Amino acid sequence: MNLALLLPAGLAALAALLLPLLLHLARRHEQTPTDFAALRWLRQKPKPRHRIRFDEWPLLLLRLLLLALLALWLAKPVLSGMDDTRPRIVVVPGVDATAIRAQAGSADARLRWLAAGFPSLDESAPAGPPAVASLLRQLDAELPAGAPLTVVVPATLQGADAERPVLSRAVTWTVVEGAMPVASASALPPPSLVVRHPSGNDTGLRYLRAAVLAWQPSVDAPSGLQVGTQDEALPAITRPLVWLVPGPVPAPVVQWIESGGTALLAHDSTLDGFAADATPWRDADGAAMVESATRGKGRVLRFTRPLRPDAMPALVEADFPQQLRALFDAPAAAPARVLASDYAPVTGGATYPVAPRDLQPWLALLIALLVLVERWMATRRARSVAP
Numbered sequence: 001m002n003l004a005l006l007l008p009a010g011l012a013a014l015a016a017l018l019l020p021l022l023l024h025l026a027r028r029h030e031q032t033p034t035d036f037a038a039l040r041w042l043r044q045k046p047k048p049r050h051r052i053r054f055d056e057w058p059l060l061l062l063r064l065l066l067l068a069l070l071a072l073w074l075a076k077p078v079l080s081g082m083d084d085t086r087p088r089i090v091v092v093p094g095v096d097a098t099a100i101r102a103q104a105g106s107a108d109a110r111l112r113w114l115a116a117g118f119p120s121l122d123e124s125a126p127a128g129p130p131a132v133a134s135l136l137r138q139l140d141a142e143l144p145a146g147a148p149l150t151v152v153v154p155a156t157l158q159g160a161d162a163e164r165p166v167l168s169r170a171v172t173w174t175v176v177e178g179a180m181p182v183a184s185a186s187a188l189p190p191p192s193l194v195v196r197h198p199s200g201n202d203t204g205l206r207y208l209r210a211a212v213l214a215w216q217p218s219v220d221a222p223s224g225l226q227v228g229t230q231d232e233a234l235p236a237i238t239r240p241l242v243w244l245v246p247g248p249v250p251a252p253v254v255q256w257i258e259s260g261g262t263a264l265l266a267h268d269s270t271l272d273g274f275a276a277d278a279t280p281w282r283d284a285d286g287a288a289m290v291e292s293a294t295r296g297k298g299r300v301l302r303f304t305r306p307l308r309p310d311a312m313p314a315l316v317e318a319d320f321p322q323q324l325r326a327l328f329d330a331p332a333a334a335p336a337r338v339l340a341s342d343y344a345p346v347t348g349g350a351t352y353p354v355a356p357r358d359l360q361p362w363l364a365l366l367i368a369l370l371v372l373v374e375r376w377m378a379t380r381r382a383r384s385v386a387p
Contacts, residue, residue, distance in 0.1 A: 004078050005076060010071060010076065016070075021064075024060050080357070089150045090114040091114060094181060095176055101121060115135070132165075137165060155339065164345060168351040170347055173340075194225075194242070196245060197228075204266075204315075210321070215325055241253070243263050254271070260297040261298045262301070263301065264303070265301065266307070267304055278293070280327055290327060301327055
C-alpha cells in the first residue's frame with residue numbers, strides 16, 4: 001500500500017499554518033491591570049520576561065490540522081496497492097440470476113451483470129443485448145491482475161464481434177440455459193419530423209400529427225413535429241422531412257436529400273430520376289403504400305396514394321403510427337449470433353495497471369466534518385473571547 005501525490009506543489013499551502021498561530025498570539029485574553037492605593041507601599045520588582053503563550057490549545061490544534069488536511073487535499077493524494085482480488089462472476093443478461101446467486105452461495109465473490117456500468121446482480125436484468133466482447137475487454141482492463149474472472153453466458157450469444165475476445169487473463173467460461181434479450185425498435189427514441197406543405201393546403205397533416213403524438217412516451221413529452229409552409233428553411237440533415245407540396249421537388253430539397261437527408265414525398269410530388277428500388281410499406285392486399293430509393297447519400301420515400309382515408313384507409317387504422325415510424329427508424333444491424341461455446345475468450349491480451357484510489361473525496365468529507373467541529377468550538381458559550 002503506497003501513498004502518492006499527483007500534485008505535490010499543493011503542499012505549498014502548508015505555509016497557511018502560520019495564520020492560526022498569529023491569530024492566537026494577537027488575540028489572547030486581554031489582562032487589564034487595575035491600580036489600587038496599597039501598590040504605592042510595595043517595592044517595585046522587575047517585570048517578568050514576556051513568554052509566548054497560546055490560549056485554547058484544542059482549538060488551535062484543530063485549526064492547524066484543518067489547514068494541513070486542506071493542503072494535502074490540494075496535493076491530490078492517491079492510494080495504490082489496495083487491489084481487490086476477490087473473484088468476479090459476471091452474468092450475461094438472459095441467464096437466470098437466481099440460480100447463479102444460489103450456486104455462488106457464501107463464496108466471497110462479487111456478482112455483476114455484464115452490462116454498461118457492471119451493475120450488481122441483485123438489480124434487475126438490464127434491457128437489450130449487451131456488447132459482450134467490448135464489455136469483457138473493459139472489465140479485463142479494470143480488474144487487478146490477480147482477480148479470477150468467471151463469465152456465465154447463455155447457449156447463444158447475440159451481437160458478437162468478428163473474432164473471439166483476447167484478454168489478459170484466463171476466464172472460466174460457463175455456458176448455461178437462457179436467451180439474450182433482443183433489441184427492439186421501440187427502445188429507440190422516436191424520430192422528430194419536419195413537415196412542409198403548400199400555403200393554404202394542409203391535407204393529411206392531421207393524420208401525421210396524430211401519429212407523431214402517438215410515438216411519444218408520455219402526454220407531457222414534446223410532440224416532435226415541426227410544421228411549416230414550403231417557403232420555410234429546410235431542417236438539419238438528421239431530421240426527416242415530409243414534403244407534401246405537389247409538383248417538381250425544388251433544387252434545394254434535392255441537394256438536401258443528396259447530402260444525406262431522408263425525405264418522404266407526397267404522391268403528386270415529382271422527382272427527376274426517381275426509380276423505386278424497394279417497397280417498405282404495403283397494405284393488407286400487398287399493394288404498395290410507400291416506395292423508396294436512394295439518392296446520393298440520402299434516401300427518398302414517396303406515398304403512392306393521397307393522404308385521405310378514402311384513398312388510403314391505413315390512415316385511420318390503429319397501426320398507422322407504427323407503420324409510419326418504421327419508415328424513418330434506422331434499420332437495425334442484423335444480430336451477429338454465435339454459439340457461446342465457440343466464443344470463449346483466449347489469453348494473450350495486453351495488461352493494464354489498476355488505477356490508484358483517489359483520496360480527495362474522503363479528505364473533502366473529513367475537512368467538512370472538522371469545519372463543523374471548529375465552528376462549534378469557536379462559538380460555544382463556554383468560551384470567553386474567541387480568538
